[in-house]
Amino acid sequence: MNELLEPVIAGSAFEWRKAVVALLLAFGLGQAIAVVYMATFRGLSYARTTVHGMAMGSVITCMLMLAVGTNIAAGIGVAGGLSVVRFRTTLRDPRDIIFVFAALGVGMASGLQAYGTAIVGTLIFGGGAALLHVTGYGARRQPDGLLRFVAPSGPGAEEAIARVLRAHCRTFSLVTLREAAQGTVMEHAYQISVLTPDLRSPLVTSLQAVPGVHDVTLLLQEPTLDL
Template identity: 75%
Template sequence: MDWLSTLSSGGTVEWRRAVVALLVAFGLTQGIAGVYMLTFRGLSYSRTIVQSMAMGSIITCTLMLAVGNNIAAGIGVAGGVTAIRFRTTMRDPRDVVFVFASLAIGMASGAQAYGAAIAGSVMFAGASLLLHVTGYGSRRQPDGLLRFVAPAGQAGAESAGAIARILREHCRTFSLVTLREAAQGTVMEHAYQISVHHPDLRVQLVTSLQGVPGVEDVSLMLQEPTLDL
């Protein structure tokens, strides 16, 4: 064990402090990663982002332990980090916030500021869960954009009543956003922003409109603001 004593400048106490700091950083960021997985909404879920939270905290904690109060070591570490080019881009700002929170916890643990690390992680996790449960920042958006072609002139006036009745029956709200002539004025292209009473009524809405005489090319493009394709 002489070689181990030689490598550890501060004795076994320094090793114990390092192990405790690394375990605290890893454990706290596991909680942050769990909150991220619980509150994630979208399609572009990345397992590597979750893993990078835990690994990033270990790295920052190790750097803080290595630097300590040594200014020269801190300058050297800063120079080494700036030499590394991180080309990975994150499309969601929320992912950046979670990764940055994990790095901050690792820094606090490496500085042995365990109170700040624990309080910060608990506050961050609690705030994330609260914002997720309350839906803070979300706005009611239309379910989708409804497009179809209807006859113009007298034939269009006859089908307009049936179209309005179907929209009122299936939609909570509907708003005409585009109305233009097509096929040399023989038909009119309609575009509505709609919100249906229930998702199950979307198919019935399209089917009902297709049954109106003269109505063709019915399409409903759904939009989900929380999903990232």
């Protein structure tokens, strides 16, 4: 039994301590990146497995870097082994890919004992991601939604509709105007931006109160949501 365990226990205490510190640091920093990801995530396609992948991927990367060290032959062997594995999981959001890559980078830095680089890099990356999230960097104002309804043809109905839209919307533009019911009514489609989100329901109610207007539908579009 001692002969079998000899390759395992032959390493010095310093090597064991180095490996433990590097792996624990990689796991902790990977979790920190995952926490920032969870705090700044916006959308509907949240996956718990992605968060777990960030935390555990840093450990795996660190382990590989510790195993390879400065051995070029071992590095080529690890690269060849990884090339055989085919990862079929796809990440549709480029932001998810960046966070996963950041977790892998933390694992690499920890495995190379560049602890300062790993810690400072995690702090700057997490702070930058939080700052971009809070400031809404890169966001562009877009219409809140598409408003559809059927209204009778004639100047009277158009004036009443215009008054309702001006009272509830910041901007509105006619997208589609089509005849229906042999020209007796018109189908309207507007791109709108309401003054406040609370006015969405009153807008629909006010349009339905206009004589002859019916089938009012407001299709909301949130550009930050991924279905």
